[in-house]
Amino acid sequence: MGSPMAQNLIKAGCDVTVWNRTKSKCDPLLSLGAKYKASPEEVASSCDITFAMLADPESAVDVACGKHGAANGLSPEKGYVDISTVDGPTSKSISRHIKATGALFLEAPVSGSKKPAEDGQLIFLTAGDSPLYEKAAPFLDIMGKSRFYLGEVGNGAAMKLVVNMIMGSMMASFSEGLLLSEKVGLDPSVLVEVISQGAISAPMFSMKGPSMVQALYPTAFPLKHQQKDLRLALGLAESVSQPTPIAAAANEQYKVAKSHGLGDKDFSAVMEAVRTKM
Numbered sequence: 363m364g365s366p367m368a369q370n371l372i373k374a375g376c377d378v379t380v381w382n383r384t385k386s387k388c389d390p391l392l393s394l395g396a397k398y399k400a401s402p403e404e405v406a407s408s409c410d411i412t413f414a415m416l417a418d419p420e421s422a423v424d425v426a427c428g429k430h431g432a433a434n435g436l437s438p439e440k441g442y443v444d445i446s447t448v449d450g451p452t453s454k455s456i457s458r459h460i461k462a463t464g465a466l467f468l469e470a471p472v473s474g475s476k477k478p479a480e481d482g483q484l485i486f487l488t489a490g491d492s493p494l495y496e497k498a499a500p501f502l503d504i505m506g507k508s509r510f511y512l513g514e515v516g517n518g519a520a521m522k523l524v525v526n527m528i529m530g531s532m533m534a535s536f537s538e539g540l541l542l543s544e545k546v547g548l549d550p551s552v553l554v555e556v557i558s559q560g561a562i563s564a565p566m567f568s569m570k571g572p573s574m575v576q577a578l579y580p581t582a583f584p585l586k587h588q589q590k591d592l593r594l595a596l597g598l599a600e601s602v603s604q605p606t607p608i609a610a611a612a613n614e615q616y617k618v619a620k621s622h623g624l625g626d627k628d629f630s631a632v633m634e635a636v637r638t639k640m
């Protein structure tokens with residue numbers, strides 16, 4: 363996700379400096395004109411705004427607050443925008459570290475996957491310092507098609523987790539439907555077509571259905587990240603005593619799929635956990 367987002371900034375003429383743990387993944391960006399720094403600290407100290415896109419809460423904390431983390435390079439007037447999908451408590455902790463340097467903080471997780479990231483069509487769910495929201499807006503508009511400002515840090519993370527909780531449950535349910543249709547002698551491709559014309563039509567079903575029918579799961583959104591998001595969403599629900607039995611059942615299926623080595627496949631590969639008693 364970080365790579366196509368950075369590409370769009372570079373192509374729009376922004377002065378972009380990049381870092382990634384696996385340096386070779388920066389090469390396509392460097393050939394487009396990006397500069398490279400050897401640590402998040404050096405990126406933050408050389409840029410006005412630093413955007414971070416990390417896998418999970420642990421890596422988001424490490425890159426922001428760890429040794430040679432971005433916080434070490436920040437100072438007043440600078441801004442740190444964390445686009446990673448994390449839970450509210452993690453985001454608040456990162457915010458405290460960043461703000462202790464005098465810099466501003468915005469959480470800005472995104473809805474939309476690989477293709478929207480490539481096409482600059484992401485949906486930003488932001489919260490935190492509103493002056494940084496205003497300053498970052500022109501860049502968010504290059505990478506995305508819309509942006510929401512949701513107030514206090516934690517609200518962007520919560521919105522993102524609720525959306526992905528619904529998405530994960532929908533995908534598990536869709537998988538069950540595809541498999542059931544096949545078992546009763548229907549053509550699952552026709553089910554995909556029927557769904558696309560009715561009230562439960564969703565771009566996700568139309569885009570992923572045809573390959574799921576062929577048991578193909580080319581990765582757009584890794585299954586391990588969908589399971590992480592369900593886990594974090596269940597934690598959010600627990601924190602306010604909201605029952606979420608459907609999401610909890612879906613999470614079990616993603617856990618099974620992950621434990622069978624499907625974590626790096628697209629999250630639609632949850633169908634393999636539903637298909638067989640893995």
Ligand SMILES: NC(=O)C1=CN([C@@H]2O[C@H](COP(=O)(O)OP(=O)(O)OC[C@H]3O[C@@H](n4cnc5c(N)ncnc54)[C@H](OP(=O)(O)O)[C@@H]3O)[C@@H](O)[C@H]2O)C=CC1
Pocket residue numbers: 363364382383384385387415416417418420421424425445446447448472473474475476582583584587588
């Ligand atoms: N893919 C999608 O469709 C979407 C993903 N998201 C969210 O965006 C985030 C990124 O997703 P995505 O790009 O798909 O994930 P990837 O797994 O493809 O990339 C994860 C990134 O995090 C880095 N990373 C992981 N662990 C560490 C660590 N310990 N220290 C430093 N860097 C680390 C990786 O570095 P390295 O290259 O070295 O492994 C890589 O740059 C996740 O939070 C995900 O939930 C949100 C919307 C859509």
Ligand SMILES: O=CCCC(=O)O
Pocket residue numbers: 447472473474475526583
């Ligand atoms: O977090 C991943 C979201 C994927 C999507 O919105 O299609």
